[in-house]
Amino acid sequence: MPAVTWESTAAAGEARAGTLHTPHGEVLTPAFMPVGTRAAVKAVDTDDLRAVGAEMVLANTYHLMLKPGADLIAGLGGLHSFMAWDGPILTDSGGYQIFSLDPKITEEGAIFKSVYDGSRVELTPEDAVATQEMLGPDVAMVLDVCVALPSPRDVVESEMRRTLRWAERCLEAHTRPDQSLFGIVQGGVDRELRAESARATAELGFDGIAIGGLSVGEAPEDRNAALEAAVAELPENKPRYVMGLGDTDGLLDAISRGADMFDCVLPTRLARHGRALTTAGDFNVNKTEYTDDDTPLDPHCQCLTCSRYSKAYIRHLVRMKELSAHRLLTIHNLYYLLDLVRGAREAVIEGSLDSYIHEVRSRRVSEST
Amino acid sequence: MPAVTWESTAAAGEARAGTLHTPHGEVLTPAFMPVGTRAAVKAVDTDDLRAVGAEMVLANTYHLMLKPGADLIAGLGGLHSFMAWDGPILTDSGGYQIFSLDPKITEEGAIFKSVYDGSRVELTPEDAVATQEMLGPDVAMVLDVCVALPSPRDVVESEMRRTLRWAERCLEAHTRPDQSLFGIVQGGVDRELRAESARATAELGFDGIAIGGLSVGEAPEDRNAALEAAVAELPENKPRYVMGLGDTDGLLDAISRGADMFDCVLPTRLARHGRALTTAGDFNVNKTEYTDDDTPLDPHCQCLTCSRYSKAYIRHLVRMKELSAHRLLTIHNLYYLLDLVRGAREAVIEGSLDSYIHEVRSRRVSEST
Numbered sequence: 081m082p083a084v085t086w087e088s089t090a091a092a093g094e095a096r097a098g099t100l101h102t103p104h105g106e107v108l109t110p111a112f113m114p115v116g117t118r119a120a121v122k123a124v125d126t127d128d129l130r131a132v133g134a135e136m137v138l139a140n141t142y143h144l145m146l147k148p149g150a151d152l153i154a155g156l157g158g159l160h161s162f163m164a165w166d167g168p169i170l171t172d173s174g175g176y177q178i179f180s181l182d183p184k185i186t187e188e189g190a191i192f193k194s195v196y197d198g199s200r201v202e203l204t205p206e207d208a209v210a211t212q213e214m215l216g217p218d219v220a221m222v223l224d225v226c227v228a229l230p231s232p233r234d235v236v237e238s239e240m241r242r243t244l245r246w247a248e249r250c251l252e253a254h255t256r257p258d259q260s261l262f263g264i265v266q267g268g269v270d271r272e273l274r275a276e277s278a279r280a281t282a283e284l285g286f287d288g289i290a291i292g293g294l295s296v297g298e299a300p301e302d303r304n305a306a307l308e309a310a311v312a313e314l315p316e317n318k319p320r321y322v323m324g325l326g327d328t329d330g331l332l333d334a335i336s337r338g339a340d341m342f343d344c345v346l347p348t349r350l351a352r353h354g355r356a357l358t359t360a361g362d363f364n365v366n367k368t369e370y371t372d373d374d375t376p377l378d379p380h381c382q383c384l385t386c387s388r389y390s391k392a393y394i395r396h397l398v399r400m401k402e403l404s405a406h407r408l409l410t411i412h413n414l415y416y417l418l419d420l421v422r423g424a425r426e427a428v429i430e431g432s433l434d435s436y437i438h439e440v441r442s443r444r445v446s447e448s449t
Numbered sequence: 450m451p452a453v454t455w456e457s458t459a460a461a462g463e464a465r466a467g468t469l470h471t472p473h474g475e476v477l478t479p480a481f482m483p484v485g486t487r488a489a490v491k492a493v494d495t496d497d498l499r500a501v502g503a504e505m506v507l508a509n510t511y512h513l514m515l516k517p518g519a520d521l522i523a524g525l526g527g528l529h530s531f532m533a534w535d536g537p538i539l540t541d542s543g544g545y546q547i548f549s550l551d552p553k554i555t556e557e558g559a560i561f562k563s564v565y566d567g568s569r570v571e572l573t574p575e576d577a578v579a580t581q582e583m584l585g586p587d588v589a590m591v592l593d594v595c596v597a598l599p600s601p602r603d604v605v606e607s608e609m610r611r612t613l614r615w616a617e618r619c620l621e622a623h624t625r626p627d628q629s630l631f632g633i634v635q636g637g638v639d640r641e642l643r644a645e646s647a648r649a650t651a652e653l654g655f656d657g658i659a660i661g662g663l664s665v666g667e668a669p670e671d672r673n674a675a676l677e678a679a680v681a682e683l684p685e686n687k688p689r690y691v692m693g694l695g696d697t698d699g700l701l702d703a704i705s706r707g708a709d710m711f712d713c714v715l716p717t718r719l720a721r722h723g724r725a726l727t728t729a730g731d732f733n734v735n736k737t738e739y740t741d742d743d744t745p746l747d748p749h750c751q752c753l754t755c756s757r758y759s760k761a762y763i764r765h766l767v768r769m770k771e772l773s774a775h776r777l778l779t780i781h782n783l784y785y786l787l788d789l790v791r792g793a794r795e796a797v798i799e800g801s802l803d804s805y806i807h808e809v810r811s812r813r814v815s816e817s818t
Contacts, residue, residue: 148761156761162761372521372524393532396488396531397487397489400489403775403776404776
């Protein structure tokens with residue numbers, strides 16, 4: 081019995097609603113996972129995460145293996161205990177962060193410099209698994225090779241194949257029965273390579289399958305085509321996780337194409353830049369026009385921030401560089417995105433996903449500033 | 450009928466327990482008021498303030514009159530509405546901040562430079578009152594003249610007298626019936642001057658009286674002597690507020706000498722420097738010895754931070770410069786100080802203040818590191 085399983089609740093075309101069962105509880109899907117890079121979602125605490133409706137969070141293996149170290153976290157009872165989050169956790173393998181550091185890739189693994197002290201770090205697929213077994217999330221990810229887009233087809237292809245070889249090594253190395261390992265589909269925006277990668281990754285028998293290497297600047301139609309090509313080869317009974325995706329349009333596109341899980345730093349990062357995500361579109365609350373605006377960031381929003389504070393007050397906090405501005409905007413942006421995905425889930429169950437997507441998009445087009 | 454009144458519950462020697470009645474609710478005294486400099490207590494929100502047990506908060510007229518402006522706040526319904534705090538609020542007059550800016554003092558008022566844009570700002574006692582009437586706190590303070598300690602006796606004396614003349618002008622200018630104006634006793638650490646200032650201030654008939662110009666570096670015994678000299682001249686039926694005092698020993702000293710209200714930036718400022726206030730003494734959580742310490746900041750503490758997080762985790766957040774470190778430490782430090790004062794109140798009621806103070810101090814001496 082896999083540690084993590086997925087159960088279907090309803091389907092509408094390719095889109096699906098379901099439940100992810102994990103050692104730390106259930107997650108309704110489609111699900112958005114806030115990113116807790118260093119075992120903390122920036123500016124908020126775990127009570128805030130519960131309050132905005134988050135059910136599962138992501139943490140970054142790359143950062144945690146360097147600081148404070150996976151052995152330290154293991155000694156303190158693992159990630160759940162360390163960060164005081166008793167719900168499900170997924171860790172990435174570090175692949176994505178490493179490949180932004182211009183690493184040296186060999187068949188053995190990746191060699192790169194620590195961002196903390198410049199020291200040389202080597203990470204093999206086996207290391208990535210061992211590290212995540214120490215961290216102890218419900219879901220661990222294989223070490224994959226991300227390529228920049230666009231890249232020559234032969235590079236995309238050879239690194240996709242390397243990702244498959246590493247995926248086998250990860251499966252071989254993985255031992256923790258209370259943790260699931262997910263494979264990662266690569267292949268850039270090439271439909272054939274995506275299909276081949278998805279087929280081969282599915283055949284390896286992972287408990288869930290991620291689609292990586294997207295949302296890195298490619299055109300939405302290219303991303304959607306790659307998603308479709310991959311999803312067509314994936315088993316119906318396993319969860320599908322699109323890594324790094326978290327903008328409103330991208331989420332709706334991916335949900336309607338059968339994706340179940342998402343993560344993205346966008347809502348938290350934008351918050352720290354004074355930007356609010358709303359049903360009417362995104363805006364910078366620091367604009368002069370909000371100086372005396374006593375309405376909430378989004379009149380449709382039920383979050384703590386919108387139920388208490390005005391745009392004028394949030395703008396004041398942003399301008400005065402008050403730390404609470406970051407938290408209040410983060411709470412709002414996370415609530416917005418989690419609510420968007422929750423709404424899509426309900427629409428799938430009610431058979432009204434198309435009209436839900438139409439409604440969300442028309443409101444943004446008509447009111448966006 | 451004054452907007453704000455104070456009612457005695459119990460007394461033990463000079464110490465007293467009571468209730469402050471304000472237009473925005475009751476405050477049990479002795480009471481510590483967290484400082485919300487710019488209409489926000491740094492790193493926390495108003496729900497956090499309720500959760501740590503704060504009943505009344507302070508905001509800084511000096512900062513708010515410059516940014517975002519008292520007229521803007523008035524237009525948005527006043528401070529309570531602006532900062533979403535429906536409990537009692539006290540604003541200082543700006544005197545303390547201004548006098549750290551090397552102002553030019555004339556009989557008319559103070560002239561100083563804005564910290565925001567260097568522009569020349571003039572503030573008279575009448576301006577300070579008008580500004581606070583726009584801000585709309587439950588308690589406004591007179592504009593006083595703070596002198597550095599030590600200063601020559603004639604300077605301390607002449608500025609204490611000027612504070613009295615300005616106090617009369619403030620009373621004359623004050624019109625809002627739903628707001629109380631408190632006078633401020635000055636006189637440095639000179640017992641005679643403090644007694645004279647307290648007597649004269651009390652005679653002016655304020656709804657409450659503050660003791661200002663202390664906790665600026667003077668020896669504790671000098672401060673205590675000044676406090677005693679002032680309190681001896683103050684009416685029994687009016688609240689007494691010691692401005693800027695918020696260290697454990699100082700609070701206990703002042704409570705046992707008959708003070709009712711306090712404010713201080715110490716608990717919030719120390720939090721932002723990684724320091725935790727605890728029953729065993731204060732410490733910097735960033736120390737190496739806490740790297741793998743899975744115990745809370747203070748095992749005796751019931752705050753959110755101590756009920757969820759370990760020293761090891763807080764230390765990790767501090768080292769990684771995670772914003773949530775500031776909030777979690779602020780929540781803890783405020784809880785600690787509010788709980789200390791709450792304990793003193795209960796001890797006054799039970800007639801056991803001396804043993805309470807002895808217990809707090811002996812625990813700090815024996816366990817402090």
